[in-house]
Amino acid sequence: MHKALKIMVTGRIQGVGFRPFVYSLSKKYGLTGTVQNNIGCVIIVVEGNEKKVADMVNELQMSPPPLSKINQITMNQIPLNGYQEFSIISSQISSNSIPWMSPDAAICKDCLEELMDPNNRRFQYPFINCTQCGPRYTIIDSLPYDRPNTTMREFEMCQQCREEYEDPMNRRHHAQPICCPVCGPIVTLHNQQGESLAEQQLAVLQTVDLIKQGKIIAIKGIGGYHLACDAYQASVIDRLRLAKKRPQRPLAIMVKSLDVAKKLCYMSTKEVKMLTSSEMPIVVLTRLKDCLLPENLSPGLSTLGIMLPYTPLHHMLFEKTGLECMVMTSANSSGLPIQYKNDSVHALQDMCDYFLTHNREIHFPVDDSVVQYTGEDMLYLRRARGFVPDPLKTNAKVDGIIALGGNQKSTFAVGKEQYIVMSPHIGDLENEEMIHSFEEQLHHFKDWLSVEEQYIAVDKHPLYASNSLAKRMKSIVIPIQHHHAHQVSCMEDNGLEEPCLGIILDGTGYGDDGHIWGFEFLYGNGHSFERLAHLQYTPLPGGEKAVEEPWRNAVGMLLYLWPEEGKELSLKLFPEKSKEINMMESMVINQINSPMAGTCGRLFDAISAILGVCVTSTYEGEAAIKLSDPMNGLHMESDETYPFQLQTNSENLLQLDLSPMIYQIIQDRFHKQPITQIIQTFHRTIVSSCVQTVQKLVEKRPELNKTVVLSGGSFQNVYLVREIQKLLQKEGFTVYTHKNVPCHDGGLSFGQIIIASHAVNKVPLDSK
Amino acid sequence: MVQRISLAHGEGGELTHQLIQNVFIKSFGHPEHAQLDSAIVTCPTQTIAVSTDSYVVKPIFFPGGNxxxxxxxxxxxxxxxxxxxxxxxxxxxxxxxxxxxxELKKVVESMAAEAEIAKVKIIAGDTKVVEKGSVDRLFINTTGIGEIRQEHRINPGAIQKGDCVIVSGTVGDHGIAILSARHEHGLFTDVESDCASLNHLIQELLEEIDGIRIMRDPTRGGLATTLVELCEDFHFTVELDEVSIPVRRDVQGACDILGFDPLFLANEGKVVMIVDSKNAHKVLAKMKGNVLGENATIIGHIASSDEQTGKLLLKTAMGTSRRLHRLAGMLLPRIC
Ligand SMILES: [Fe+3]
Ligand SMILES: [Mg+2]
Ligand SMILES: [Zn+2]
Ligand SMILES: [Zn+2]
Structure with missing residues (x-):
């Protein structure tokens, strides 16, 4: 029996070798027909033996090309046409599906083999790629994904490359960035004066020598420049820190191979899998006790951010050169956007000694992604290269909505039909350069997705940069409460639509009562929310300054919670700050620039300062990260907790009072209890207070859905997320954590767009 | 016994008369105006400037003034x-x-003294006494009339790229002085308010130097708010150089602790000017020759004119540029 099928496949199927794959399947099963690319959709027509057609469809679904992601397959039986052969027909631009742009992918096994094969014509050629690997997102300026729409348009294919490109059986069939030493880009080594010192393989070898000599090299990669230096030389790392104005924040390293990584860090199977995936993010791992890398890579921390070489150029730097580990940190001065343009050389001059650069232009920058495992689950610390711009499917009506996220670790989200497309991590919108970069990327997304927004979702904080940006965009602005966005972000991440509980442990967010929220127990969904409980407020003397200087948080709490004794305690804890403490007393009493806040992040800051772990921070989250570091891989012997209280306040809100804990921690510190022990008990208290609060809430309101989502920046704390989840599950709750977007402010836009869709599509009450 | 103002002092009778004679006329002079319902003045020019302002500062006595x-x-x-x-x-x-x-006498006497320095006549007045709690001690409203001379016209229309922004001295002094005075217990600093009359300095500049496009006194909201308003009203973008902005060390120190930015604190004896770059150094030299302008500095320039929406940008010491907006009602942290 003969049969004809029309198969439509949507998903990540462009530029991933999908058509050659279909072509080879047709050959394998002896079928005829056509395959055609549309934007976001491949249409296959096959004819032949019914059994063979079924087999082909099965293989298509079960083992598609590794880089592809099938989102949906629809099949219809159609009349036989009598095709004589199977052919690939040219692309058609249709807009009834989401334009799917592929992320950049790490070099594949086949290309790597060729790179190292002296007999291959691309031997040691730093731009080798194929349909299964290489740059995508960063070189595409518009869709459909064809060479003229990429920055590779500058390079005309040579005869041999063209043949490979056109041969449907070749693994480089329609590999848009295809090139070779004859026709493709070149790498060059420059000094600071811009003089070219060497090219291609020679440039790479000289770079390795310079790195070994303790030099800092700016290396142009996939999504921008990195600053690289030898990860074993503490002195050059210090110099790099100075140049980047980044005294303490951990620096990522790139290691030669998995074997090298195994000599440095503990790794679970999942971590190994992620390290070697085509996304190849930075994975935060725990150092081995005998790890020989210098401490100044990640001061005060027991973790290291590790990635493997993901471009051919990276491999060439390590292969047979004796180099094992390089610092690979994005090339930008702290707080500024990553440098990626050809003229970046000027901006980077003061930060490095040499440049290893190339003439394949980067159209859009993207940082390295960073992930961490809490055990089985993965947390996104930064969602960027490799993951962006994969769309996320939704049931909400988000079409025509853009959400602008928060002010830090900012991302935006664009709604297109049934999908949400998240921008890569852009950074903190603290200066015009970052805001400009944010706007540029937003325009790019609107462009290739052809979205003209009708609604803009923003955070309610009146001073966020996105607020003035939204005003300039002249569409309808929908303001959204920060922690509501966190909660809904986690709900959407897990496909939850019914109202549920949310524990939002966060830094600082603008609350509906004008105070700073960040330790919230909410109940609701995208439609609305109710605040059920929160941490007691204490002042932040100096406002933003108190976030940079955790000791201020501590002093603010002490002066406010214990008016009699607070000053004495403060002076005893921070004797070198006596002048400031005197002034701060006046600030707290007279409410001068001392906003009231109840947040988990600031609580961690205060405890970190009280324990002397981090008194002044040099990067966002430093105090909290250093405070929880001892929890990493620690075995718990006791289940002791500090005292705390839960009270119902005048507005019938449950209020968590942790002051008895703070007082006890100070006593323990004065009595020279081991710091690690105090830190453990503190962590257990936070977990236990969250669990008890939730229990009390459902006791009070038995009708509440016993499902809990965990979101907010403090859930980057691996211990907190794991333990709260575990204990709540024990109490019969169903607990969800983030899956595809970060729990911190990088995930806000994801929640905002859902909440906005509810606001937009709400049926007015009186219309019924 | 301490003599206090009573409601009767405001009733228009004998006590009121005594108050006017013994306190106001004694200090301000010009008894001739007090005999009529209005003060009659002759104006030397056709064009005059009128300005009015109410003063409700708390506390009413502060270091450097009242x-x-x-x-x-x-x-x-x-x-x-x-x-x-x-x-x-x-x-x-x-x-x-x-x-x-x-205390009233003290206030009135220092008004008279300052009027003497500024060479203005206080020619009319009014006194009301209100019940306890209706006002906080003492409020004053003043209205001034000034003469506009054609040849001294300032010219904001001529503002162009490259023009210099000059401030006549350190910023934030008044703001910190008032805060310190308000909260004696935690006494932040002993900075004095900069409050001073700038009319002679400004007049000299206008008489002797061309190219002064526009000026403002950066009072409430500070230098930043004043410049944002200029940028928006006249459609130009200013780029300030953070490191060059003069700030007293003790003011900076207090700001560091308070979490305030001196650019947003009030000044009462400073002028900020936009000046043609060709004449900027003349203006600077002239200012520096006057004790009220001894710390005058060029703090930035016009980065572009003819903007849709003018902006105030600050090149920071870190090498980034930050856009400054008007002083926000509250300083809520944005760092999450
Ligand atoms: Fe947040
Ligand atoms: Mg005024
Ligand atoms: Zn490949
Ligand atoms: Zn070629």
């Missing part, structure tokens, strides 16, 4: 930065019942 001195310098400076030469001033007092008479 509410009375401020009521003169504030109105004098508002006239002066408009290019006017202040001539006469009226003053209205709203006094809380129970206010000490000798």
């Amino acid at each position: 509410i009375g001195k401020l009521a003169i310098t504030g109105t004098v400076n508002d006239l002066a930065v408009s290019g006017a030469i202040p001539q006469v001033i009226t003053a209205a007092f709203i006094i809380e019942e129970g206010f000490q008479l000798n």
Whole structure:
């Protein structure tokens, strides 16, 4: 029996070798027909033996090309046409599906083999790629994904490359960035004066020598420049820190191979899998006790951010050169956007000694992604290269909505039909350069997705940069409460639509009562929310300054919670700050620039300062990260907790009072209890207070859905997320954590767009 | 016994008469105006500038001045930065019942002294006494009239790229002085308010140097708010160089602790000017020759004119540029 099928496949199927794959399947099963690319959709027509057609469809679904992601397959039986052969027909631009742009992918096994094969014509050629690997997102300026729409348009294919490109059986069939030493880009080594010192393989070898000599090299990669230096030389790392104005924040390293990584860090199977995936993010791992890398890579921390070489150029730097580990940190001065343009050389001059650069232009920058495992689950610390711009499917009506996220670790989200497309991590919108970069990327997304927004979702904080940006965009602005966005972000991440509980442990967010929220127990969904409980407020003397200087948080709490004794305690804890403490007393009493806040992040800051772990921070989250570091891989012997209280306040809100804990921690510190022990008990208290609060809430309101989502920046704390989840599950709750977007402010836009869709599509009450 | 103001002092009878004669006329002079319902003045030019302002500063006595001195310098400076030469001033007092008479005298005397320095005449006034709690001790309103001379017209229309932004001295002094005075216990610093009449300095500049496009006295909201308003009103973008902005060390120190930015703190004796770059150094030299302008500095320039929406940008010491907006009602942290 003969049969004809029309198969439509949507998903990540462009530029991933999908058509050659279909072509080879047709050959394998002896079928005829056509395959055609549309934007976001491949249409296959096959004819032949019914059994063979079924087999082909099965293989298509079960083992598609590794880089592809099938989102949906629809099949219809159609009349036989009598095709004589199977052919690939040219692309058609249709807009009834989401334009799917592929992320950049790490070099594949086949290309790597060729790179190292002296007999291959691309031997040691730093731009080798194929349909299964290489740059995508960063070189595409518009869709459909064809060479003229990429920055590779500058390079005309040579005869041999063209043949490979056109041969449907070749693994480089329609590999848009295809090139070779004859026709493709070149790498060059420059000094600071811009003089070219060497090219291609020679440039790479000289770079390795310079790195070994303790030099800092700016290396142009996939999504921008990195600053690289030898990860074993503490002195050059210090110099790099100075140049980047980044005294303490951990620096990522790139290691030669998995074997090298195994000599440095503990790794679970999942971590190994992620390290070697085509996304190849930075994975935060725990150092081995005998790890020989210098401490100044990640001061005060027991973790290291590790990635493997993901471009051919990276491999060439390590292969047979004796180099094992390089610092690979994005090339930008702290707080500024990553440098990626050809003229970046000027901006980077003061930060490095040499440049290893190339003439394949980067159209859009993207940082390295960073992930961490809490055990089985993965947390996104930064969602960027490799993951962006994969769309996320939704049931909400988000079409025509853009959400602008928060002010830090900012991302935006664009709604297109049934999908949400998240921008890569852009950074903190603290200066015009970052805001400009944010706007540029937003325009790019609107462009290739052809979205003209009708609604803009923003955070309610009146001073966020996105607020003035939204005003300039002249569409309808929908303001959204920060922690509501966190909660809904986690709900959407897990496909939850019914109202549920949310524990939002966060830094600082603008609350509906004008105070700073960040330790919230909410109940609701995208439609609305109710605040059920929160941490007691204490002042932040100096406002933003108190976030940079955790000791201020501590002093603010002490002066406010214990008016009699607070000053004495403060002076005893921070004797070198006596002048400031005197002034701060006046600030707290007279409410001068001392906003009231109840947040988990600031609580961690205060405890970190009280324990002397981090008194002044040099990067966002430093105090909290250093405070929880001892929890990493620690075995718990006791289940002791500090005292705390839960009270119902005048507005019938449950209020968590942790002051008895703070007082006890100070006593323990004065009595020279081991710091690690105090830190453990503190962590257990936070977990236990969250669990008890939730229990009390459902006791009070038995009708509440016993499902809990965990979101907010403090859930980057691996211990907190794991333990709260575990204990709540024990109490019969169903607990969800983030899956595809970060729990911190990088995930806000994801929640905002859902909440906005509810606001937009709400049926007015009186219309019924 | 301390003499206090009573409600009867405001009833228009004998006590009121005594108050006017013994306190106001004694200090301000010009008894001739007190005999009529209005003060009659002759204006040397056709065009005049009028400015009015109410002073409710708390506390009314602060290091470097008091509410009375401020009521003169504030109105004098508002006239002066408009290019006017202040001539006469009226003053209205709203006094809380129970206010000490000798304090009132002190205030009035320093008004007279400041008027003398600024060479303006205080020619009309009014006094009301209100019940306890209706006002906080003493409020003063002053209205000033100044003469506009054609040849001194400032010219904002000529603002162009490259023009310099000059401030006549350190910023934030008044703001910190008031905060310190308000909260004696945690005494932040002993910085004095900069409050001073700038009309002579400004007049000299206008008479001797061309190319002064526009000026403002950066009072409430500070230098930043003042410049944001100029940028928006006249459609240009200013780029300030953070490191060059003069700030007293103790003011900076207090700001560091308070979490305030001196660019947003009030000044009462400073002028900020936009000047043709060709004449900027002349202006600077002239200012530096006057004690009120000894710390004058070029702090930035016009980065572009003819903007849709003018912006105030700050090149920071870190090498980034930050856009500054008007002083926000509250300083809520944005760091999550
Ligand atoms: Fe947040
Ligand atoms: Mg005024
Ligand atoms: Zn490949
Ligand atoms: Zn070629």
